[in-house]
Amino acid sequence: MTIREALKWASSFLKERNLEQPVAEWLLRHYYQANRAKLFMILDEAIELELVTRFEKDLERHAQGEPVQHIIGYEEFYGRRFIVNKHVLIPRPETEELVVAVTELKQKLFQKEKIKLVDVGTGSGAISITLALEDETLDVLAVDISAEALDVAKRNAKELEAQVTFKHGDLLTPLLEESVQVEAVVSNPPYIPLSDAPGLAVHVRDHEPHLALFGGEDGLDLYRRFMEQLPHVLKEQSLVAFEVGVGQAEVVRKMLVSTFPHATTEIKVDINGKERMVFAYGDMRS
Incomplete structure (x- = not known):
């Protein structure tokens, strides 16, 4: 043959x-x-x-039902190979667009100034590691509630020779505990409503971590919690970048408007024309 x-x-x-x-x-x-x-x-x-x-x-x-990425042990993201397993979400192509948008907005807002950025819910480290490698003016932190996910992210950072500081904890809590402030928060949090679980492909539902998939009954629980924590972590001139599920963009944008009334908010569509990215930037006084 x-x-x-x-x-x-x-x-x-x-x-x-x-x-x-x-x-x-x-x-x-x-x-x-x-x-x-x-x-x-x-x-x-x-x-x-x-x-x-x-x-x-x-x-x-x-x-x-086993994802091909688990069989071969990796997924390509932004031209680089990332180790993946059952403890982390498999990076999706749409998230590459979030990385592009963040690098463009960073350049627009801060030019070549060195700033501190945190990737919340880093998983495999795809976002944090890529940003660290693509823009040397970024001092990158990465947080995850899953110790197993952080182990994978650390392995990827070592393999790809990326300078990222990893912290174990829930959302922005590690930064709050250490009184750390940053100029940028990026996150692709769990946003699938629990009610959608039965309709998910078996490769996703039975093999990817539920901790990284589901965001409560309506999928918006993590964004609500972000709104409570962000004002205590962001500097006055800052950037927030979220990936969201289909149909969630305007709701999340309104949350940001309510939390940061002086900021500019923006929704961007992905390559398929779907509203999958939400941003707030500029004057982040609450």
Whole structure:
């Protein structure tokens, strides 16, 4: 069997089960440690029997609900490889857009000034590590309530040689306890309503940490708690950047307006035209 034939068979296997067909390509690229171009160059080479067996087993694991990222052990984010497992949310492409928006707003508000930024609910460290590597003027802190998630984030920071300070705790509590103030707060908090749980894909519901997925009955619990803590942590001129669920943007923006009446608030759409990012910046006096 050639790699091309294995790919064709696997695509049919996945299609029959209404699963994403690119999973087959991701697995093969992982086995051969090849980018897409390199894989396509060797499509007509024979695939070893041992790899065929592994391929079949991994596809069956995925068909049973295991995310392909857990099978291969990583996900690509902003052109870098991040270790992921059951303790952290798998980074999504939409969150890359949050990183882009934060770097642009930082430049607009602070230019080359060095500022302190905290990523709350860092998970794998995708946001905090990427920001630290992309903008050397950022002094990055990262907080998570899960000690297991922090272990993963620390491993990723070490692998990617990123300078990030990690703190264990609930939302902004570690900063409040140490009387630390920052110029920027970034977060992709849990925002899925509990009522949506039955409708989630099994790969998400049964394999990603519920602590990182669900934000209470309406999905907004964490944003409400942020509004209580943010005024005590932010400096007078600051930036807040949130990722939100579909349909939540205007509600979260109004929370920020109520908390910071002098600030500029803004909603940005993602590449799919959905309102997934909310910002407040400028004069953050409450």
